[in-house]
Amino acid sequence: MTGTKRLTALAALAASSLALAQPAAAADCGTAEKITIAEMTWLSAAALAHVTQKILSAGYGCNAELMPGDTVPTATSMLTRSTPTIAPELWVSTVQAQWDEMQAKGNVYKASDIFAGGGQDGLWVPDYVLEQHPEIKTIEDLAANWQIFEDIQNPGKGRLYNGPPGWASEVIITNYHTALQLEDTFELFSPGSGENLKASIARAVAQNKPWVGYYWGPSDVVGKFKLVRLGMPDSDREKFTCLTDANCADPQVTGWAAGEVAVAVVSELKEQAPEVAEFLSKMQVPNDEISAVLAWGDDNGATAEEVATHFLQNNEAIWTTWVPADVADKVRASLN
Amino acid sequence: MTSGFPEIWDTRAFGRALDRAFNSLVAEWGETLELIFLPVLRFITGLERGLQFLPWWMVLLAFCLATWAAARRWQPVVAVGVLLVLLGLLGIWNEAMATVALMLAATILSVLIGMPLGIAMARSDGLRRGMLPVLDIMQTLPIFVYLIPFVMLFGPGKIPALLATIVFAIPPVIRLTDLGIRQVDPEILEASRAFGASSRQQLWTVQVPLAMPTIMAGINQTTMMALSMVVIASMIGAGGLGYQVLQGIQRLEVSRGLIAGLGIVLLAIIFDRIAQSYGRRVQANLHREGN
Numbered sequence: 373m374t375g376t377k378r379l380t381a382l383a384a385l386a387a388s389s390l391a392l393a394q395p396a397a398a399a400d401c402g403t404a405e406k407i408t409i410a411e412m413t414w415l416s417a418a419a420l421a422h423v424t425q426k427i428l429s430a431g432y433g434c435n436a437e438l439m440p441g442d443t444v445p446t447a448t449s450m451l452t453r454s455t456p457t458i459a460p461e462l463w464v465s466t467v468q469a470q471w472d473e474m475q476a477k478g479n480v481y482k483a484s485d486i487f488a489g490g491g492q493d494g495l496w497v498p499d500y501v502l503e504q505h506p507e508i509k510t511i512e513d514l515a516a517n518w519q520i521f522e523d524i525q526n527p528g529k530g531r532l533y534n535g536p537p538g539w540a541s542e543v544i545i546t547n548y549h550t551a552l553q554l555e556d557t558f559e560l561f562s563p564g565s566g567e568n569l570k571a572s573i574a575r576a577v578a579q580n581k582p583w584v585g586y587y588w589g590p591s592d593v594v595g596k597f598k599l600v601r602l603g604m605p606d607s608d609r610e611k612f613t614c615l616t617d618a619n620c621a622d623p624q625v626t627g628w629a630a631g632e633v634a635v636a637v638v639s640e641l642k643e644q645a646p647e648v649a650e651f652l653s654k655m656q657v658p659n660d661e662i663s664a665v666l667a668w669g670d671d672n673g674a675t676a677e678e679v680a681t682h683f684l685q686n687n688e689a690i691w692t693t694w695v696p697a698d699v700a701d702k703v704r705a706s707l708n
Numbered sequence: 709m710t711s712g713f714p715e716i717w718d719t720r721a722f723g724r725a726l727d728r729a730f731n732s733l734v735a736e737w738g739e740t741l742e743l744i745f746l747p748v749l750r751f752i753t754g755l756e757r758g759l760q761f762l763p764w765w766m767v768l769l770a771f772c773l774a775t776w777a778a779a780r781r782w783q784p785v786v787a788v789g790v791l792l793v794l795l796g797l798l799g800i801w802n803e804a805m806a807t808v809a810l811m812l813a814a815t816i817l818s819v820l821i822g823m824p825l826g827i828a829m830a831r832s833d834g835l836r837r838g839m840l841p842v843l844d845i846m847q848t849l850p851i852f853v854y855l856i857p858f859v860m861l862f863g864p865g866k867i868p869a870l871l872a873t874i875v876f877a878i879p880p881v882i883r884l885t886d887l888g889i890r891q892v893d894p895e896i897l898e899a900s901r902a903f904g905a906s907s908r909q910q911l912w913t914v915q916v917p918l919a920m921p922t923i924m925a926g927i928n929q930t931t932m933m934a935l936s937m938v939v940i941a942s943m944i945g946a947g948g949l950g951y952q953v954l955q956g957i958q959r960l961e962v963s964r965g966l967i968a969g970l971g972i973v974l975l976a977i978i979f980d981r982i983a984q985s986y987g988r989r990v991q992a993n994l995h996r997e998g999n
Binding site for chain 1: 720723724727731732734735738739742743746749852856859860861863864865867942943944945946947951954955956957958959960
């Protein structure tokens with residue numbers, strides 16, 4: 373009973389949005405079904421989810437809703453239940469196994485690479501560290517300069533912040549620690565959580581102290597604290613694959629392969645809503661710009677939704693290329 | 709956006725000012741605070757390394773001796789021994805010892821701070837009125853609210869984990885010390901005063917011993933609460949069993965999380981046995997002497 377009611381309500385809603393879309397004639401959602409968008413726990417993914425939602429509902433008149441998620445649970449649920457419909461920032465390498473299964477099953481496809489420069493993982497330092505210590509340029513300079521990062525809680529060793537427990541990066545950084553021969557000079561410190569990793573950076577920057585460890589970009593942290601990624605050699609596929617393996621026998625120094633960060637979309641959407649799929653295939657943001665937007669959000673304590681609005685208002689040059697002009701007009705109108 | 713409470717003052721500006729003040733506090737005092745707590749850190753790491761360095765059977769022996777000293781009965785000693793062996797069999801000995809070190813340090817500090825506070829509260833109604841809301845806040849404020857600020861102030865690692873654990877776990881020992889002393893029969897106190905006991909003698913020879921079962925119940929609760937904090941503490945770099953649980957959750961390795969979680973339960977049973985059997989013995993002694 374309630375099911376039918378909801379369906380009629382949906383149909384009515386779709387009809388009304390169709391009616392609204394009629395005069396423009398061009399943009400139309402194409403499906404009356406609810407489109408769910410994964411809103412991940414970190415700011416960039418949450419803001420991108422809001423951007424997608426705003427464009428879909430205001431621009432295309434879709435019944436688009438956000439759905440809380442996180443990389444592993446969202447990928448698993450997309451694989452098994454084809455929900456959520458869209459994950460605007462899915463770090464493929466983190467969920468490689470689920471991703472491969474989705475490709476084999478064919479129920480989810482990659483519409484686009486969300487970051488123009490790919491996901492950038494690696495070892496980062498605040499920019500002032502490089503100014504004060506020009507001898508550090510690449511990750512291979514760390515071993516000789518460990519004194520800079522000496523930690524009073526563990527004298528005689530520098531502190532290298534690892535990725536949070538369970539993240540793929542934790543395995544990779546641990547292997548880098550071995551490959552760079554840092555066992556004698558650096559304590560590999562597990563921050564325990566992404567929040568704590570961020571807090572440790574905030575603390576170091578507030579005190580103008582050196583800090584070195586894992587982070588990723590584009591992210592609010594990189595933009596806000598002006599982190600710089602230490603240089604790395606070019607990435608060798610075979611060596612890097614070994615670095616991603618917890619049982620890598622002989623880790624070798626190589627570059628961190630650019631992360632594949634996909635706009636992951638349930639394949640059905642391509643038939644149901646071709647115009648939306650067209651927009652998703654163009655959706656891409658440059659790394660520096662998005663980091664700057666995220667830093668603005670962090671500085672102003674803005675919610676993900678406010679960051680999304682800020683992005684749509686101030687970075688028109690980026691997102692208007694994703695959609696036809698009439699859709700852009702409608703999105704613009706909805707912001708005021 | 710239109711509904712809701714009218715915006716009477718600019719909360720966002722207030723928030724920003726608060727954040728700025730906190731950041732400058734971190735910048736100016738962060739390192740000093742970290743240095744002040746360095747001895748505490750040495751104590752924990754020393755305890756942890758000691759527990760991990762000693763052969764397992766010596767740790768087992770030490771635990772059994774402590775149980776015997778507390779209980780004077782052989783059943784709990786055997787139970788503690790068996791549970792520790794189980795812990796070793798699960799393959800999480802080192803992690804468990806790291807957790808024990810953090811938990812013991814938190815409990816010892818909680819008792820050292822909490823008992824005097826509880827005694828002071830029992831002797832002064834004014835202090836009690838002031839302290840009760842503070843304790844209520846400590847028990848209800850969500851942990852994450854102060855966890856990350858602690859990290860900013862004290863640097864990531866064991867110190868903020870220890871402090872957060874103490875904030876969370878200390879209220880029972882304070883409350884029950886206060887309660888235990890207040891519950892001592894006023895006639896006994898009057899009798900001791902009639903025999904010329906000074907206020908200090910009254911406290912140490914009459915009130916504290918008579919309140920001991922209640923105080924032990926508080927310490928037991930504090931221990932359990934400290935143990936329940938280990939998973940959260942490992943989210944800010946404390947390591948130990950909680951870290952295994954976190955890794956298990958993040959990697960969707962049910963087995964790893966389950967084994968580490970089981971380890972925490974075993975530790976809880978062990979410490980509960982020790983504290984409870986001590987409390988029971990103290991109570992039994994009191995009754996024997998009373999009759």
